[in-house]
Amino acid sequence: MRTRIIYTLSFLMVLINLSCDSYLDLKPENGTIREEFWQTKEDVQSAIIGIYSSMLNTPPSESDRTLAEYIFMYGELRGDMVSPGGFMTDEQSEILTSNILPANSLTTWSQFYRIINFCNTVIDLAPGVLDNDPTFTQTQLNNYLSEALAIRAYLYFTLARSFKDVPLKLDATLSDQDNFQLPTTPQSDIFAQVVLDLTTAEVFAVEDYESNASNKGRITKNAINAILTDVYLWQEDYDSALASANKVINSGDFALIEASPQWFTTVFARGNSTESIFELQYTTQNLNPFYSIFLQRPQYLAAPTVLESVFGIDFEDPFNKDIRGERASLVPGTNEIYKYTGLNEDQRKSLQESDTHWFIYRYADVLLMKAEALNELGRGSEALDIIADLREKRAAIQLTEEQLGVDDTAGIRLYILAERSRELAFEGKRWFDILRNARKENYAYLDILLTVALRSAPANQQQSIIAKLRDSNSHYLPINENELFTNKQLVQNPFYK
Numbered sequence: 001m002r003t004r005i006i007y008t009l010s011f012l013m014v015l016i017n018l019s020c021d022s023y024l025d026l027k028p029e030n031g032t033i034r035e036e037f038w039q040t041k042e043d044v045q046s047a048i049i050g051i052y053s054s055m056l057n058t059p060p061s062e063s064d065r066t067l068a069e070y071i072f073m074y075g076e077l078r079g080d081m082v083s084p085g086g087f088m089t090d091e092q093s094e095i096l097t098s099n100i101l102p103a104n105s106l107t108t109w110s111q112f113y114r115i116i117n118f119c120n121t122v123i124d125l126a127p128g129v130l131d132n133d134p135t136f137t138q139t140q141l142n143n144y145l146s147e148a149l150a151i152r153a154y155l156y157f158t159l160a161r162s163f164k165d166v167p168l169k170l171d172a173t174l175s176d177q178d179n180f181q182l183p184t185t186p187q188s189d190i191f192a193q194v195v196l197d198l199t200t201a202e203v204f205a206v207e208d209y210e211s212n213a214s215n216k217g218r219i220t221k222n223a224i225n226a227i228l229t230d231v232y233l234w235q236e237d238y239d240s241a242l243a244s245a246n247k248v249i250n251s252g253d254f255a256l257i258e259a260s261p262q263w264f265t266t267v268f269a270r271g272n273s274t275e276s277i278f279e280l281q282y283t284t285q286n287l288n289p290f291y292s293i294f295l296q297r298p299q300y301l302a303a304p305t306v307l308e309s310v311f312g313i314d315f316e317d318p319f320n321k322d323i324r325g326e327r328a329s330l331v332p333g334t335n336e337i338y339k340y341t342g343l344n345e346d347q348r349k350s351l352q353e354s355d356t357h358w359f360i361y362r363y364a365d366v367l368l369m370k371a372e373a374l375n376e377l378g379r380g381s382e383a384l385d386i387i388a389d390l391r392e393k394r395a396a397i398q399l400t401e402e403q404l405g406v407d408d409t410a411g412i413r414l415y416i417l418a419e420r421s422r423e424l425a426f427e428g429k430r431w432f433d434i435l436r437n438a439r440k441e442n443y444a445y446l447d448i449l450l451t452v453a454l455r456s457a458p459a460n461q462q463q464s465i466i467a468k469l470r471d472s473n474s475h476y477l478p479i480n481e482n483e484l485f486t487n488k489q490l491v492q493n494p495f496y497k
Contacts (some may be wrong), residue, residue, distance in 0.1 A: 038125045041136035068358035074162045075428030080456035085298030102478040119152035120172040142204035147219040153197035160190040164476040183489040216272040217281035226361035229369045238373040245370035254363040259395040264328045265344045271357040279357035290340035291354040302330035312399035322396045329425040381406040
């Protein structure tokens with residue numbers, strides 16, 4: 001069995017290490033996949049482990065970034081909460097200032113499609129193992145397929161929020177005969193496929209792996225419903241978003257932790273708390289990339305206004321503070337992003353202890369998404385109750401509290417957006433939250449996005465940035481020029497032509 005697992009992991013590493021001219025050019029070096037792998041349930045299990053590993057790491061042969069780094073850049077740089085660190089690259093700065101060109105290497109989507117191909121490989125080849133291994137059950141197969149479908153769905157969801165229209169490939173790249181020339185699929189169709197994958201995955205998903213680390217670090221029914229809630233909000237299907245959020249909430253598996261000096265350490269430094277739904281599981285044997293990019297050679301800092309404008313400062317009582325702000329999200333004075341390097345309110349982790357997870361979905365995120373759905377359905381009173389309860393748990397200060405009528409849908413919408421900036425600071429959510437709200441009802445609320453841009457743009461670039469952002473195509477990244485060269489079926493986002 002151990003030999004079989006090694007063979008399967010070796011196969012995955014072959015895929016990881018291939019030097020590719022295209023994100024779709026992920027094929028083995030020979031035709032031995034079916035003959036040498038995919039014979040036992042252990043092979044399938046190892047392939048699933050390989051998918052999670054690929055979400056944590058970069059291919060050893062490439063100087064690429066991890067998935068978490070891409071999600072951070074795509075979700076934060078165009079928001080209003082990040083400013084340049086001393087080691088920010090020119091390409092990162094270009095995204096920060098909405099001066100993005102197709103030549104910018106950060107617009108590559110190869111890391112996403114590499115992992116998608118691993119998922120497709122499991123989806124295509126794992127069912128055949130039923131014929132080869134009599135100990136492999138249909139239930140076990142369904143559980144594994146659920147994980148692969150859900151991860152693929154999350155990656156396509158992230159791509160569609162970042163690039164809008166992207167190629168949709170639902171089968172594995174296994175040989176030279178595969179078609180690598182694929183056009184983009186409209187964003188709405190990507191979202192529809194994501195929902196189909198997730199609702200299929202939900203039926204077969206595991207509810208409890210009987211291990212806390214697995215329950216938080218692998219796909220579960222709760223993780224699937226958290227993603228579904230998010231997708232439904234983007235589709236403006238608020239009834240479905242509410243139903244999915246309620247499945248997570250009513251599971252009884254999660255709870256907010258009361259404000260205390262231990263809150264930060266429990267939720268972030270240690271991870272896998274009762275507030276966790278799905279986290280990428282970095283360990284002291286497999287360190288995260290955050291220590292370098294936020295501390296040693298900081299590429300990113302919190303914007304100078306974040307502490308006061310987002311979390312609020314009580315100048316009369318310095319001990320009255322939102323537990324999510326000072327020495328949780330950032331360090332006052334230096335504006336160091338602290339969420340991924342801190343051990344507690346007073347100490348950072350050492351480099352050798354840099355195991356803080358990447359938080360894909362937390363319970364508070366789902367609660368605020370439920371509030372958003374309720375508000376859009378005209379149930380503002382219930383939405384405000386959720387916000388009030390969360391703020392109490394976080395010891396939010398009165399300065400950031402808003403007094404709104406239950407029928408003030410627009411006001412509550414902005415209040416939820418502000419609360420999400422406090423709760424989910426630097427977790428790769430901010431730009432997506434801004435864009436999702438701005439594009440509601442065919443961009444009826446574009447002013448939300450323009451206001452944020454004015455608040456964060458350099459004074460000498462404000463007018464040019466605002467002019468760009470009035471074109472909705474500018475809200476998405478360009479297709480990288482290397483992809484256009486390799487795949488002749490691709491057509492550039494009109495804004496970047």
